[in-house]
Amino acid sequence: MKRGKKYVAAVATYDKSVAYDPAEAIAQVKKNATAKFDETIEAHIRTGCDGRHAEQQIRGAVVLPHGTGKSVRVLVFAKGTKLDEAQAAGADFVGGxxxxxxxxxxxxxxxxxxxATPDMMGVVGRLGRVLGPRGLMPNPKAGTVTMDVAKAVEEIKAGKIEYRLDKTNIIHVPIGKASFSEEQLADNFQTLMDAINKAKPSSLKGQYIKSISLAPTMGPGVKLNVAKVSN
Structure with missing residues (x-):
């Protein structure tokens, strides 16, 4: 794959074979974000899980202390007073x-x-083919199937992100924007890793976190020293 000049120049500024401490990696990733827009910084976490086994599936959500830097449009499926609660909490769209x-x-x-409220999941389930591929299907583990719609909306608006294994047992999640300070990105990253470390399946044998890299939208990734961020 042919890379652009900016990408090649960014790669030349650090050693791709080195696994860096989190603070060094974050500083380097910010330098690598040279696009004309505010790039998203993403964490890519390769696990030793086998997602084909239900007991090794990882899925959850965590509120990042400094948010994601992105404004999120929230749709709520509910009935009666729950529609009013969702709207009052800042939901962009409500209905049934x-x-x-x-x-x-x-x-x-x-x-x-x-x-969605639990009593609406029979209706929302009909959208599985549309919402599923986009990763938007409400799920109790992610806190998006709940009667407390106000809390769910407020948390999402405040920077709640969902994490889950993809088909290759890697977790891909945003931890902020290139315009964030190094301290803000470090706080968000540590909060994410605390949640993922707690989500370790009890049935897992062997190494849980195999590798971690941080990367901006358009730039190269930087490897992290896993021992510095794993429990």
Whole structure:
């Protein structure tokens, strides 16, 4: 794959074979973010889990102390007073069954997170083929299937992110923007790693966290010293 001049120049500023301490890695990743827009900084965490086994699936959510730097549009499926609660908490869109054809047939997708009360999941389940591939299907483990819709909306707006294994047993999550200070990125990264370390499956044999890298949207990744961030 041919890389651009900026990417090649960024790679030349550090040693790709070295696993850096978190603070050094964050400083380097900020330097690598040279695009004309505010790049997202992502963590890529390769685990020793086998997601084919239900007991080794990792899925959860955590509120990053400094948010993600992105404004999130929240859609809430609910009934009655829960609709009012969601709206008061800052939900961008609220509704019930009437939204299904708009999403299913008209292709409406102007939302980044979906919350539903448990009594609405029979309805929301019909959107599995649409929401599933986008990672937007409400899930109790992520706190997005709940009667406390106000809390769910407030947490998402405050910077709650969901983490889960992909098909290759890697977790990909944003930890902030290149415009964040090194301290803010470090706080967010540590909060994420604390949550992932706590989520270690009890049935797992062998190494849990195999490798971690941080990378900006358009730049190269920097490897971290796993021993410095794993429990």
């Amino acid at each position: 069954e009437e939204l299904i054809p708009k999403i299913q047939n008209e292709g409406w997708n102007e939302f980044d997170a979906v919350v």
